[in-house]
Amino acid sequence: xxxxxxxxxxxxxxxxxxxxxxxxxxxxxxxxxxxxxxxxxxxxxxxxxxxxxxxxxxxxxxxxxxxxxxxxxxxxxxxxxxxxxxxxxxxxxxxxxxxxxxxxxxxxxxxxxxxxxxxxxxxxxxxxxxxxxxxxxxxxxxxxxxxxxxxxxxxxxxxxxxxxxxxxxxxxxxxxxxxxxxxxxxxxxxxxxxxxxxxxxxxxxxxxxxxxxxxxxxxxxxxxxxxxxxxxxxxxxxxxxxxxxxxxxxxxxxxxxxxxxxxxxxxxxxxxxxxxxxxxxxxxxxxxxxxxxxxxxxxxxxxxxxxxxxxxxxxxxxxxxxxxxxxxxxxxxxxxxxxxxxxxxxxxxxxxxxxxxxxxxxxxxxxxxxxxxxxxxxxxxxxxxx
Amino acid sequence: xxxxxxxxxxxxxxxxxxxxxxxxxxxxxxxxxxxxxxxxxxxxxxxxxxxxxxxxxxxxxxxxxxxxxxxxxxxxxxxxxxxxxxxxxxxxxxxxxxxxxxxxxxxxxxxxxxxxxxxxxxxxxxxxxxxxxxxxxxxxxxxxxxxxxxxxxxxxxxxxxxxxxxxxxxxxxxxxxxxxxxxxxxxxxxxxxxxxxxxxxxxxxxxxxxxxxxxxxxxxxxxxxxxxxxxxxxxxxxxxxxxxxxxxxxxxxxxxxxxxxxxxxxxxxxxxxxxxxxxxxxxxxxxxxxxxxxxxxxxxxxxxxxxxxxxxxxxxxxxxxxxxxxxxxxxxxxxxxxxxxxx
Numbered sequence: 001x002x003x004x005x006x007x008x009x010x011x012x013x014x015x016x017x018x019x020x021x022x023x024x025x026x027x028x029x030x031x032x033x034x035x036x037x038x039x040x041x042x043x044x045x046x047x048x049x050x051x052x053x054x055x056x057x058x059x060x061x062x063x064x065x066x067x068x069x070x071x072x073x074x075x076x077x078x079x080x081x082x083x084x085x086x087x088x089x090x091x092x093x094x095x096x097x098x099x100x101x102x103x104x105x106x107x108x109x110x111x112x113x114x115x116x117x118x119x120x121x122x123x124x125x126x127x128x129x130x131x132x133x134x135x136x137x138x139x140x141x142x143x144x145x146x147x148x149x150x151x152x153x154x155x156x157x158x159x160x161x162x163x164x165x166x167x168x169x170x171x172x173x174x175x176x177x178x179x180x181x182x183x184x185x186x187x188x189x190x191x192x193x194x195x196x197x198x199x200x201x202x203x204x205x206x207x208x209x210x211x212x213x214x215x216x217x218x219x220x221x222x223x224x225x226x227x228x229x230x231x232x233x234x235x236x237x238x239x240x241x242x243x244x245x246x247x248x249x250x251x252x253x254x255x256x257x258x259x260x261x262x263x264x265x266x267x268x269x270x271x272x273x274x275x276x277x278x279x280x281x282x283x284x285x286x287x288x289x290x291x292x293x294x295x296x297x298x299x300x301x302x303x304x305x306x307x308x309x310x311x312x313x314x315x316x317x318x319x320x321x322x323x324x325x326x327x328x329x330x331x332x333x334x335x336x337x338x339x340x341x342x343x344x345x346x347x348x349x350x351x352x353x354x355x356x357x358x359x360x361x362x363x364x365x366x367x368x369x370x371x372x373x374x375x376x377x378x379x380x381x382x383x384x385x386x
Numbered sequence: 387x388x389x390x391x392x393x394x395x396x397x398x399x400x401x402x403x404x405x406x407x408x409x410x411x412x413x414x415x416x417x418x419x420x421x422x423x424x425x426x427x428x429x430x431x432x433x434x435x436x437x438x439x440x441x442x443x444x445x446x447x448x449x450x451x452x453x454x455x456x457x458x459x460x461x462x463x464x465x466x467x468x469x470x471x472x473x474x475x476x477x478x479x480x481x482x483x484x485x486x487x488x489x490x491x492x493x494x495x496x497x498x499x500x501x502x503x504x505x506x507x508x509x510x511x512x513x514x515x516x517x518x519x520x521x522x523x524x525x526x527x528x529x530x531x532x533x534x535x536x537x538x539x540x541x542x543x544x545x546x547x548x549x550x551x552x553x554x555x556x557x558x559x560x561x562x563x564x565x566x567x568x569x570x571x572x573x574x575x576x577x578x579x580x581x582x583x584x585x586x587x588x589x590x591x592x593x594x595x596x597x598x599x600x601x602x603x604x605x606x607x608x609x610x611x612x613x614x615x616x617x618x619x620x621x622x623x624x625x626x627x628x629x630x631x632x633x634x635x636x637x638x639x640x641x642x643x644x645x646x647x648x649x650x651x652x653x654x655x656x657x658x659x660x661x662x663x664x665x666x667x668x669x670x671x672x673x674x675x676x677x678x679x680x681x682x683x684x685x686x687x688x689x690x691x692x693x694x695x696x697x698x699x700x701x702x703x704x705x706x707x708x709x710x711x712x713x714x715x716x717x718x719x720x721x722x723x724x725x726x727x728x729x
Binding site: 034035036079129131146168169170172193194195214215216218235236237257258260275276301303318343362 | 524
């Protein structure tokens, strides 16, 4: 039978074709990365660890790869920055597990599996993504997930959950553990997307106080031990100063855009950027905040906190540029394009010829870029290799 | 490109979230209802177009049978048929095409406001068009047992998505016979397509519900329910289809027109019904019997040059509805194509 092909293209065919096209588009819309790479450096500036998708990679300051960690058994995905200690690397994954890795060789020491309750064979609490870095104090680890904050006891061979404090929204910020007798009792501070800052007793997870931030907080508060205050930025155009002991609001500062990362506290001045491309230098005073210096660096977001090295303030922008500003006269020292949105963070390594700036991007081909502090020239870069 | 639509949607969703006690479930439901009702004129237009196309199906089938060996001619004849009845075969798809970016934007708006990933949250600041809504971001993503930013781990919502999508498909899709008794390939094709839609779409959306945020599942379910209500309000939803039956059809105007056009002056039509045969009213302009090869319109009038041209060849001029007709001096009996019993 020689039926015409044209005759088969009925309107229903076109409806089906359009719906399939729509479905494909929907899938495409949803596609892309879950997040940018989680990047962290050790305190001595010798090592940088990058968590992205299925692997965690450790590099030396010269760009050589130390090791690659994967958890092929569970198909784990990593986006949280890791915590680098003297002998271990701790990192959370997208399934709510915490991995303890040997810092020297990248071998697994243990994996913490979250408790999973089952009802009729279905797993409860399976969606425990960890997006923020883990914090450590002695034999205790603290981390946030989709439901709140968890304390682990890591003194034994295997980690053990001690308590969990529930919040009304996810925690993407690193918990801040403070143990300063001059300030008061040891306290764990947790900023949540539920628009609250919580002060918890780290022993039992009980709430000491909490404050309504009137906006989501994505990153942890910064401690000002001199004045006994905490500073935290929000997605509601405000940066707050709270009293350490009772959470009373000391001051607030209105910004031009949302504040994502924690401010940098240096010489009683807070340095931070916002998502509208403004850079601020906000002095701290006895009463609260002094007169601000601010400049519009870019139309794109300044997500990551700036770094201050040798009197140079460096800022990374989503406009694919890194800006270096002389702190003394606020003049532009240099600006360099890096070929990808610089949103994944900014860190400092100790290079052979001086400080190196490590910039993380959201581009797999330019996952990590290092620039020389003195002139902004590229030293080395890394792409994602699966 | 879709940002022109997505950003107002995000803003509207945030406004609703603020107004409805910061309940994300109610916000998504309200948001979906508003958008669905805003698109109601398009939905109505789409349904009307589908209905007109459906009415023309018997005639189309005849053309397909008649010109099954001449593709080019078939296309010409089909286009002529569409022109004659003022139907655009793609008019039903156009509203769907217009709706597609809107629904894509709706999807994206829900994902953006739930901001389940840092990437999504980072983009959100520039998407809010009204000041004073920032304190609502990101939406509180928990509702009952669910984290609405993540897939439902109990599979309750995906199952509901499949069921409601199936119901909606079943209610709006006409029942078509699984095989054509006359061996009509096009009818088979349409039937297959209809069945595929009813099977494929629920599974596809169920897959999306399993894979993506639960908030989207709530959108799907609400949208399907609103869709069913809308079709019911328009009188289009035939609940008998749920058990595989079609509501009794009225004799359609198009068919009677076709019959009239192919009857000669003075002929008597014998209908298979119990009503007594009546002489068919003579078309005013058809003073003389239509000759084979004459150009006529569907109403039997001679056509002006440049308008519809449809040649009636003696043996192929047929009538539907099981009538016995005489055409170009010959009597022919044709199998009823429209009143065929439904399976």
